[in-house]
Amino acid sequence: MKSLCVSGLNSAMVLSGLWALLAVVCSPAAGVASEATKLAESKVRIQQDVGVLAGDEMEGRGVGTEGLNKAAEFIRQEFQKAGLDVTRVNGGAFQTFSLPTGTKLGEPNxxxxxxxxxxxxxxxxxxxxxxxxxxxxxxxxxxxxxxxxxxxxxxxxxxxxxxxxxxxxxxxxxxxxxxxxxxxxxxxxxxxxxxxxxxxxxxxxxxxxxxxxxxxxxDPYTLADKERIREAAIKKAEGKVVTSAEQLADASSEDQSAKLTALKDAVTQFRRSRDAATSPVxxxxxxxxxxxxxxxxxxxxxxxxxxxxxxxxxxxxxxxxxxxxxxxxxxxxxxxxxxxxxxxxxxTVIRQSADVHNVIGVLEGEGPLANETVVIGAHYDHVGRGGSGSLAPGSTDIHNGADDNASGTAVLIEVARLLAAQPKKPARRVVFMAFTGEELGLLGSARYCKEPIFPLDETVAMLNMDMVGRLQENKLTVFGVKTAKQFEEWLREGNKTTGFELIEKPEGFGPSDHSSFYTKKIPVLHFFTGLHPDYHRPSDDTDKLDLDGMTRVATLVNEIAQVVINTPARPEYVEVKGSANVMRSGNRPYVGTIPDFGVQEPGYAISGTAPGSPADKAGLKPGDLVIEVGGNKVTNLDDFDLALRKFKAGDKVDFTVKRKTETLKLPLELAPPR
Missing domain, CATH: 3.50.30.30 (Glucose Oxidase; domain 1)
Structure with a gap:
């Protein structure tokens, strides 16, 4: 078959040919398994992968857990089985760096x-x-x-x-x-x-x-509230004892055994409630x-x-x-x-850290575009046993993160298999990347963009999957559709096969790893099936995943990826103003900065600003380190967030920033929360 990346071909003709080729390859007439059979096989593989990644033995894939390392090794093995080159990072698949994991108590105190x-x-x-x-x-x-x-x-x-x-x-x-x-x-x-x-x-x-x-x-209010809760629990347990005793007295001979057991249980619960009341409130x-x-x-x-x-x-x-x-x-x-x-x-508080890994597999291209790169990624870390990342207060149960983001990781692995199985090498290099540290602030993708293994100026697009396991009403949200001139057309054409009701979002900035690449002026597409009540809770488990929906997402990403990879003309970057937010920021005014989590110096480092945002208009630039907001000292992201909450939309606030050897004071007008 003639290469589709012959120079001089009309891009529209090539694109039309690509979609036609995909349709032929997927048809029974092409002498391959039927589309239904291939989808069924894909679904089985995705189910197996997500079952491993979201299993209890992975410990919620929290930073600092052995389970996260197990997940990284599993992904590496699956990349290798798919036919990817897993030796491109210093002879291996892991881009390794260190992250803080918490604290332990030392001595003396x-x-x-x-x-x-x-x-x-x-x-x-x-x-x-x-x-x-x-x-x-x-x-x-x-x-x-x-x-x-x-x-x-x-x-x-x-x-x-x-x-x-x-x-x-x-x-x-x-x-x-x-x-x-x-x-x-x-x-x-x-x-x-x-x-x-x-x-x-x-x-x-x-x-x-x-x-x-x-x-x-x-605080006394909380103490009084705890006391009220204790008293209510004792009264409830006491009432249960009385009720159970009355039911035993009235029970027939056949029911007496069951009623006696119920009374014993009620007495046990009463004693527990009473004993709990003796501990300090x-x-x-x-x-x-x-x-x-x-x-x-x-x-x-x-x-x-x-x-x-x-x-x-x-x-x-x-x-x-x-x-x-x-x-x-x-x-x-x-x-x-x-x-x-x-x-x-x-x-004596001892800070702890752990080595973590981005997992990278490479499918090399062939032909005149082989030095250009397309990144396809998903983060594989989650929140472990809860803690500050959990929305279930106080829970220490394993948070398996089946949707967030074992689903995206399983789809990533499947797309790697589908692309590596194509009969002809891709025109462009494809880098498959499972990111770590996303839950702590896009740290893995930020690290790759800071230390890429292939030049970012030759990286033509990035496709990202984050939470693609809970398809609802056939609606698939895709962010970044306006970040390249061609994306809207390619997405809609590719969706003719999968038939999603697409919710198209133009912005390239948002709360997942694609943002790190869009900051570098790389066009992005981010696939997302939506939030749900199990988000960042122990209940985000595999039994609630829509495996058919995940399989269709893998199919769509595969088809769009083939067009991005093989079309002669690279996607044309477009600057889109604003940032897509999955969840609102509450009462905090909007600024529009993009964090750079790779900087260790005290302050809030930024890697960029959303076009047209207050930060952009005020003149903040990539590499700036915010050290003060409205007179409030800033030593990290939390301080920055807390400082902003002291102001409201419309306030004009001075941002003090370090820019290389200079210290600048930039007036900024805060915008309404988003």
Whole structure:
């Protein structure tokens, strides 16, 4: 057969021929298996692959787990079986780099309170206090100061730091926010509240006011709520005992055995509820609660509320519950120095990291376009056993991530098989890549774009699959259809075979790995079947996948890939303004920056800006390092997010950035949330 990539051929004629060839190859007349048979075989392979990737032995494919390494090796083996070259990264398939995986508690850890009379209260870890993994290591000593909820919020006109100097002091504050029982209070969900009360936000505020350490105590509202829940559980269990006893008394001789068993179960549950009520309501956050942070921090501890009350009483103050009630009623802070009281201690928090791998397999091209590259990718990591990445609060169950993104990875492997099985070599090189670190911020794709194994200026397109396992109402969303002039036509033509109801999105920027490539001005297509209630929860399992839908996605990606790979004219890049968001950012104003997670320097590094965005208009550029937003210090992405939440759309805010050897202040007008 003559090569379809002969120079001088009319592109339209070649494209028409490609679609015709695909139709012929897939027909029974071509002497191959029927389309139905091939689809059935493809479905079986996809089912097997996704079953392995989303199995419990993969431990949720979390960064730092052995399961993630097992998944990487499985993908490498399947790439090799498909006929890909898995030796192109220093003789292997793995592009390896290191990522932070969390923290562990070292030694020593200590905390003591010193009264105005010089008496020392030496506290016991695990009983009186716990160390926060979200804090940092270090020794500290300073006068104690109570700062309410430790909040600064201009929009709510609430500032626990107003009128008090905490420089050099150890601050003590409640967790969460004031007015939690108020449906329309300034920190209620209706007003976009909640994020202001997170632990990192309070640490950032304490650092800004030059505190040397922070001691958290449980807020009285939460403690009272826990007490109410306990009392309700005891009453419910007690009622069950009474009901079961009455049913046993009235039971016939045939039913007495079953009713007696029910009564015993009810008594057991009552005893459990009663015993639970004897444990302290004022529970300490275990080490590891909340995510560790790679930015600047303070030594952080969780202290039992009784010790705060002891300090408050000695300085003639109302107790913690009374102060919280006053704050809730008036929305007026009650901060004060705890005159004469000192806190002294040490925390040892050890940051951990692990090597992770992008898995790369290559199908070399043949002919005049062989040095050009098409990337086809999907991320294979997930959130492990939950933690900060989970939407099931407190869950430590394995999150198998069947849809996110074992589905995309299984489709990637199948597309590799389909393309490698073609009778003729592709015109362009095809790089199949299973990315790691996507759940932590597109880290794997960002690393490849920073250290590509083939030149990015010769990379003509990137196709990405992320969450393609839950086809609903036959609707397939495809992002990036306007990022190349030809994509719209190619997508619609290719879909004639698969018959999806396409939801076409023009933008090239969005919350998956294609964004890293579009930042480099590479046209992208991203395939997505939609969100669902199991997203980032342990319930995202294989029994809920639509295998037929996944098989059709693989067919569509394969057909479009063949056209992208073999058409003589490379896709023509188009700059599309805006960013596609799968989920809204809540009450945070929109800026339009694209993070660069490969930079280790303190600050928020950006790899680019969305065209036409506030960041673009303000003059932010790739490589800039944001170190301050509106007077708020920024040491990492979390700080950047928290700083933005202090402002609203329409506010003009100064962004301080480091650009090579310069430090610039760029005024930026914030846009409404997206």
């Amino acid at each position: 200590s905390l003591k309170l010193i009264s105005p009379k010089g008496e020392e209260l030496v506290l016991e870890k695990g009983r009186d206090f716990e160390v926060g993994a979200f804090g940092t290591s270090g020794k500290f000593a300073g006068e104690a100061a109570f700062i309410g909820y430790g909040l600064e919020d201009k929009e709510a006109k609430y500032d626990d730091y107003a009128g008090i100097d905490v420089a050099g002091k150890v601050v003590v504050c409640f967790r969460r926010t004031p007015g939690q029982g108020q449906k329309d209070g300034p920190f209620s969900p209706a007003k976009g509240g909640g994020r202001q009360g997170d632990l990192r936000s309070k640490i950032v505020a304490a650092m800004a006011h030059k505190a040397v350490a922070i001691l958290f105590v449980n 004022d529970e300490l956050m275990p080490f590891g609660y909340a995510a560790a942070n790679d930015g600047e921090s303070l030594p952080a501890f969780h202290l039992r509320i009784d010790f705060l009350n002891q300090m408050l009483r000695s300085v003639g103050s109302a107790n913690a519950v009374e102060l919280a009630e006053e704050i809730d009623a008036t929305m007026t802070p009650r901060s004060r120095v705890l005159t004469g009281w000192k806190a002294q201690g040490e925390a």
